[in-house]
Amino acid sequence: MSLDWIYYAISWILLTWHSAWDAIGVPVGAVLGTNFAWILSIIFLVVTVRVILFPVFVKQIKSQRAMQALQPKVKELQEKHKGDRETLQKEMMELYKKEKANPLMGCLPMFLQIPVFLGLFHVLKRLDPFKGEDKKTIYGWSVDQFNSASHAKLFTAPLSGKFGSTADELARLGANGSAVKIIAGVLVLVMISTTYLTSRQMILKTGWAEDPQQRMIQRLMLYGIPASLLISGAIFPIGVIIYWVTNNLFTLGQQQWVLRKFPPPVTAKKAVAPAATRSPVQLAKSGGLFGRGKSAPPAPVKATAPKVAGPKPGAKPTNNPKKSRPAKRQG
Incomplete structure (x- = not known):
């Protein structure tokens, strides 16, 4: 199956945004060793794709909420069919079907972005100023646009350069090998970190799934995925890594907004413990110790009359000694 339609679509979005930035007045030439018009075109390629996929993201959140609401029932099935994995999987599939929950929906937005990633990877990989003019004009590019993108740089590192670029490839791009490796290496580390943080952010808010299949996906x-990027990042063009990092940052912001706007439901496990059994750390979170809220005032202590010990049985009564009178003044 030909993927040309993806390459045409990615090229059209990139070129449209590049023309827009050019019309606005963003410098086409390098400033601080960076061609900002092309960098912004890649960044807004992410924005365009994420806006298109926003309805899918909403479905993903709804599916995650549904899966979280089913956790108590999943736990019951695990206890009921402990040791019978086949029956457990069958019962869980029936439960998901009945409740219209899809365990794989959480990965759908990522899967839908794979064609975009592959398309951008292919388009940027082709950027070579020494290609013939007939190869420069495919996918809707003009010769001038192709040459401009071929020489586009991020801090002197070409957008089509890679951490694993050979000396011959760097020579054709007119790039400094050390600069390319430093820029690409830093971006790969940022890509790995932000990829890890996007998953960690969601798991910290929703918790680990009870379903073994869901937990495996988590x-x-x-x-x-972050571990695999440590190896595969060496073959990604710098422009693709910029796309990935921008996409991760967009995801972090979007998830933070959704989690604040629509917080996950509190399950029985997450219920607040009684005050008598709370630890100092829990008290701090709920307003005690160093918490933000004011702690409840202590209950007033009722005053009680002091107890007077009575005489022991059989003891002789004792008279209170008379108080000594003050001595009379003489004269």
């Missing part, structure tokens, strides 16, 4: 998103 672990894959949290640890597997």
